[in-house]
Amino acid sequence: xxxxxxxxxxxxxxxxxxxxxxxxxxxxxxxxxxxxxxxxxxxxxxxxxxxxxxxxxxxxxxxxxxxxxxxxxxxxxxxxxxxxxxxxxxxxxxxxxxxxxxxxxxxxxxxxxxxxxxxxxxxxxxxxxxxxxxxxxxx
Numbered sequence: 001x002x003x004x005x006x007x008x009x010x011x012x013x014x015x016x017x018x019x020x021x022x023x024x025x026x027x028x029x030x031x032x033x034x035x036x037x038x039x040x041x042x043x044x045x046x047x048x049x050x051x052x053x054x055x056x057x058x059x060x061x062x063x064x065x066x067x068x069x070x071x072x073x074x075x076x077x078x079x080x081x082x083x084x085x086x087x088x089x090x091x092x093x094x095x096x097x098x099x100x101x102x103x104x105x106x107x108x109x110x111x112x113x114x115x116x117x118x119x120x121x122x123x124x125x126x127x128x129x130x131x132x133x134x135x136x137x138x139x
Contacts, residue, residue, distance in 0.1 A: 021079040024089040028072030031096055035066035038104070046107075054107040061103035068092040068125060075132060085135035088128040095124030 039062040046055055075089035099121025106114040 017083065020086055021076045024072055024076035024079065024086075027093055028069050028076055028089070031065060031069035031072060031093070035062050035069055038062040038065065050107060054110065057103050058107035061100040061107065064103075064125070065096050065100040068096050068128075071128065071132070078135075082135045082139050084138065085132050088131040088135065091124045091128035091131065095121040095128060097121070098124060 039059070042055060042058045042062060046058060050058065069092075071092045072089045075085050075092070079086055079089070099118055102114045102117035102121065105111065106118075
């Protein structure tokens with residue numbers, strides 16, 4: 001019987017792979033929780049304070065946050081079987097921060113320049129869905 005020595009880097013990589021699904025599950029759940037809170041805040045706390053256009057922007061941010069929180073949960077579910085889709089989960093998370101985050105700030109502050117950040121989040125969303133589809137196709 002031969003004893004195989006493993007490098008610390010390989011051990012760390014294997015350890016991260018073993019918990020990545022739980023990390024993404026927790027982050028996806030947190031994003032969904034916050035999306036529900038943002039939607040409730042828009043419906044009950046902002047309706048009287050924001051112009052209808054800004055309220056619609058805020059609601060779009062919450063809606064896309066929820067869609068992509070669910071996307072992160074899907075990635076977490078399939079990650080043990082399809083390790084190549086991990087990047088999709090991280091792209092969804094970055095996309096939420098850029099897309100929804102910029103829209104939340106735009107709606108609350110009225111600073112129009114924040115709208116220039118939003119498409120970068122949209123590109124992250126698109127890349128995430130493409131990676132998830134490719135990973136499913138190759139599985």
